[in-house]
Amino acid sequence: MTELVRAEDVRRDYRLGEDVVHAVRGVSVSIDAGEWVAIVGPSGCGKSTLLNLLGAIDAPSAGRVFVKGRDVSSLGDREATRFRLLEVGFIFQRFYLVPALTARENVELPLAEAGVSRDERRKRATELLTYVGLAERARHLPAQLSGGEQQRVAIARALANRPALLLADEPTGELDARTGAEIIGLLSRLNGEGTTVVVVTHDEELAAAARRVVHMRDGVIDDRPREETGRVAVRMQQGSSERTVHWPLRTLIAWLFVGRQCDEVRALLARGETTRDGTRATWTPVRLSAEELTAIERTFPAASPARALEPARARATLLTPGGSVLLTPDDSRVRDATSRAIYRWFDYGVWADVWEATSDDGVVRFEMFRPGESPPWSTAA
Ligand SMILES: Nc1ncnc2c1ncn2[C@@H]1O[C@H](COP(=O)(O)OP(=O)(O)OP(=O)(O)O)[C@@H](O)[C@H]1O
Numbered sequence: 569m570t571e572l573v574r575a576e577d578v579r580r581d582y583r584l585g586e587d588v589v590h591a592v593r594g595v596s597v598s599i600d601a602g603e604w605v606a607i608v609g610p611s612g613c614g615k616s617t618l619l620n621l622l623g624a625i626d627a628p629s630a631g632r633v634f635v636k637g638r639d640v641s642s643l644g645d646r647e648a649t650r651f652r653l654l655e656v657g658f659i660f661q662r663f664y665l666v667p668a669l670t671a672r673e674n675v676e677l678p679l680a681e682a683g684v685s686r687d688e689r690r691k692r693a694t695e696l697l698t699y700v701g702l703a704e705r706a707r708h709l710p711a712q713l714s715g716g717e718q719q720r721v722a723i724a725r726a727l728a729n730r731p732a733l734l735l736a737d738e739p740t741g742e743l744d745a746r747t748g749a750e751i752i753g754l755l756s757r758l759n760g761e762g763t764t765v766v767v768v769t770h771d772e773e774l775a776a777a778a779r780r781v782v783h784m785r786d787g788v789i790d791d792r793p794r795e796e797t798g799r800v801a802v803r804m805q806q807g808s809s810e811r812t813v814h815w816p817l818r819t820l821i822a823w824l825f826v827g828r829q830c831d832e833v834r835a836l837l838a839r840g841e842t843t844r845d846g847t848r849a850t851w852t853p854v855r856l857s858a859e860e861l862t863a864i865e866r867t868f869p870a871a872s873p874a875r876a877l878e879p880a881r882a883r884a885t886l887l888t889p890g891g892s893v894l895l896t897p898d899d900s901r902v903r904d905a906t907s908r909a910i911y912r913w914f915d916y917g918v919w920a921d922v923w924e925a926t927s928d929d930g931v932v933r934f935e936m937f938r939p940g941e942s943p944p945w946s947t948a949a
């Protein structure tokens with residue numbers, strides 16, 4: 569197989585005033601022509617940053633990226649633009665179609681930039697829209713298309729100049745499961761026809777469809793053996809209601825981690841029972857070494873000072889000794905607490921970030937759930 573992309577010890581630091589975020593800290597990876605690679609890992613581990621480096625959207629702070637043997641990490645602005653236009657197709661979670669242009673005009677844009685004649689542009693855009701099953705929608709504006717259709721237009725646009733490399737960042741992130749499956753099918757067809765695809769995703773189905781999965785953690789490639797896939801039966805009892813859930817061990821551990829330290833979690837796992845939020849959970853005791861547990865803890869998203877708290881997207885609750893009250897985003901207590909919120913727990917498991925700030929009436933807690941994911945305890949009752 570011919571090598572298409574090679575990253576050599578790439579690093580990317582972001583400077584924010586005094587702080588430096590080491591988003592990618594030394595990644596080397598080689599991708600052959602025709603491969604389909606999924607990059608997965610916890611939020612904030614550097615997946616998007618790496619993808620942008622591979623596609624010369626961004627330049628590394630150190631290290632080099634080669635595409636088709638050419639060093640693209642040190643291109644000037646104009647050369648980088650030209651390279652992206654002709655060699656790379658990008659697909660994003662939010663589609664980024666031009667709202668004032670029709671589907672066909674959106675697909676024609678990169679062709680026009682590449683200097684393709686008007687007739688040829690039309691022809692090619694029409695072919696591409698037919699390919700993604702949208703021949704009938706050529707004259708629609710993005711706002712007149714469903715999410716899945718918009719993403720298909722975006723894919724047609726990404727393919728316009730027949731790129732060697734297709735890069736996708738969470739392409740199914742905004743779509744429901746069925747529409748997401750259509751996009752997965754389309755990527756699969758493209759890869760089957762020879763396009764090299766690199767996709768960043770949280771979507772397990774999408775990752776499973778890829779031929780190769782690269783795991784990232786804290787800005788590096790994580791090539792430790794994958795944790796066992798066995799599930800733990802956990803019996804949840806709340807009052808008189810009772811149900812059994814089958815969680816991956818990781819999920820149980822994430823559930824136990826909230827507000828706790830590694831050692832406490834290990835003790836709980838070995839005891840096989842705990843009570844949380846009025847729910848008593850029991851399972852077959854699990855013994856993990858401190859090292860294993862620390863390794864699992866590290867795969868949870870790391871706290872990042874660069875990640876902003878968006879109160880409108882969070883569930884804000886006022887916690888008082890007398891109980892808790894749900895607050896609306898425009899509540900003045902939410903506004904005040906936002907500016908003072910601290911990241912109290914590094915993470916709330918793999919599903920959410922939790923921020924808290926003390927207010928005069930109690931503690932305002934923000935829980936930011938990841939789209940499409942919900943914590944298991946929200947359905948545990
Ligand atoms: N422009 C930026 N300025 C400062 N820090 C940034 C910038 N972009 C990303 N970061 C930080 O770099 C780290 C890696 O970000 P990146 O977007 O690559 O993560 P990710 O793995 O794609 O996460 P997610 O799954 O949430 O999209 C994070 O800590 C993030 O806050």
Ligand SMILES: [Mg+2]
Pocket residue numbers: 615616617737768
């Ligand atoms: Mg990302």
